[in-house]
Amino acid sequence: xxxxxxxxxxxxxxxxxxxxxxxxxxxxxxxxxxxxxxxxxxxxxxxxxxxxxxxxxxxxxxxxxxxxxxxxxxxxxxxxxxxxxxxxxxxxxxxxxxxxxxxxxxxxxxxxxxxxxxxxxxxxxxxxxxxxxxxxxxxxxxxxxxxxxxxxxxxxxxxxxxxxxxxxxxxxxxxxxxxxxxxxxxxxxxxxxxxxxxxxxxxxxxxxxxxxxxxxxxxxxxxxxxxxxxxxxxxxxxx
Numbered sequence: 001x002x003x004x005x006x007x008x009x010x011x012x013x014x015x016x017x018x019x020x021x022x023x024x025x026x027x028x029x030x031x032x033x034x035x036x037x038x039x040x041x042x043x044x045x046x047x048x049x050x051x052x053x054x055x056x057x058x059x060x061x062x063x064x065x066x067x068x069x070x071x072x073x074x075x076x077x078x079x080x081x082x083x084x085x086x087x088x089x090x091x092x093x094x095x096x097x098x099x100x101x102x103x104x105x106x107x108x109x110x111x112x113x114x115x116x117x118x119x120x121x122x123x124x125x126x127x128x129x130x131x132x133x134x135x136x137x138x139x140x141x142x143x144x145x146x147x148x149x150x151x152x153x154x155x156x157x158x159x160x161x162x163x164x165x166x167x168x169x170x171x172x173x174x175x176x177x178x179x180x181x182x183x184x185x186x187x188x189x190x191x192x193x194x195x196x197x198x199x200x201x202x203x204x205x206x207x208x209x210x211x212x213x214x215x216x217x218x219x220x221x222x223x224x225x226x227x228x229x230x231x232x233x234x235x236x237x238x239x
Contacts, residue, residue, distance in 0.1 A: 007039075007043070009035070009039045010036050010039045010040065013032050013035050013036050013039075014036070016032065046179075050179065052111065052183050053179055053182065053183050053186070062105075063105045063108060063190050063191060064105045065103050065104060065105060065191070065213075066103070066104070066105070066106065067101055067102075067103060067215040068101065068102055068103075068104055068106050068109070068215075069098065069099075069100070069101055070096055070097075070100045070101060070102045070134055070141065070143070070212075071094070071096040071097070071098045071100065073102075073104070073106060073109050073110050073113065074094050074096050074113060074132050074134075074143075075094065076110055077110050077113035077114045077117060077132075078092045078094060078117070078132070080110075080114055081114060081117045081118060081121065084118070084121050085117075085121055085130070088121055088124065088126050089126045089127045090121055090124050090126065090127070090128055090129065090130055091128075091129040091130070092117065092129075092130050092132070093129050093130070093131045093132070094131075094132050095131060095132065095133045095134070096132065096133070096134040096143075097134065097136075100134055100136065100141060101214070101215040101216060102141050102212040102213060102214060102215055103191075103212065103213040103214070103215045104191055104212050104213070105191070108187045108190075108191075109187075109191070109212065111183070111184075111187060112183075112184045112187050112188060112195075112210060113132070113143070113145070115180040115181065115183060115184050116145040116184060116208050116210075117130060117132070117145060118180065119145075119180060119181065119206070119208070120145050120146075120147035120149065120206055120208075121147075123147060123149030123150060123206055124147045124148055124149045124206075125148060125149065128147070128148040129147075129148070130145065130146065130147045131144075131145075131146045131147075132144070132145055132146075133146065136214070137211070137214070138214065139213065139214055140193065140211040140212065140213055140214055141211065141212050141213075141214050142209055142210070142211050143209065143210055143211070143212065144207065144208065144209045145206075145207075145208045145209075146204075146205060146206065146207055146208075147205050147206040148205040148206075149205055149206045150200065150205075150206070151198075151199065151200025151203075151204065151205050151206045151207065152197045152198070152199055152200055152206065152207075153199060153200065154199035154200075154201050156199075157196070157197045157198070157199050160181055160197050161181045161182055161184070161185040161195065161197075162182060184210070188210045188211070188212075191212055191213065192213060193210055193211040193212050193213070194210065194211050195208070195209070195210035195211075196208075196209055196210075197209075
């Protein structure tokens with residue numbers, strides 16, 4: 001079903017262009033091409049998620065743990081999602097100290113962040129912000145992705161990372177496969193970390209957190225000598 005829907009949509013759009021009796025207007029043609037591109041992106045995303053999950057669950061995914069500057073992983077993830085955030089007029093804000101380092105597989109850690117940012121963009125209202133924070137916890141670093149969407153109801157926080165589980169497909173416009181958060185859980189647990197969602201009972205929006213092993217970067221008293229953040233437009237407060 002998830003594969004059939006975008007393919008059928010693409011076919012309908014193409015048929016509409018071919019059967020247009022009059023010469024297609026440039027504006028209509030551009031709109032149709034954008035719709036085809038959007039549906040194609042959905043297909044590519046689905047195929048990537050299915051491939052990732054198949055490799056992880058079969059044990060073929062190799063986790064190469066190396067020391068990595070966390071802000072680089074975050075920035076690369078933000079860059080990959082820039083087009084989608086621009087399309088929805090949503091700002092992506094980073095609050096990650098530049099000397100903070102983690103032990104992780106760079107590509108897999110980026111996959112987790114991309115999935116969480118993608119999820120936040122899907123649920124966020126336009127003209128808002130999605131914020132990525134990192135907090136030093138000593139042996140581990142906690143990374144959070146925060147948005148101003150409806151968040152996760154308290155009774156569903158324990159199920160949100162199950163395969164194919166979706167909160168409410170009708171409210172998300174039919175986007176998503178229910179695989180992204182399951183992939184995140186597998187990857188984070190393979191790193192020896194934890195991943196969880198906080199409920200929205202206090203009206204704070206979507207809140208997803210996960211941990212990675214710390215590779216240092218802070219002084220012994222826990223203070224960071226060169227902490228640097230990218231300020232948000234709302235005075236630096238979390239989204």
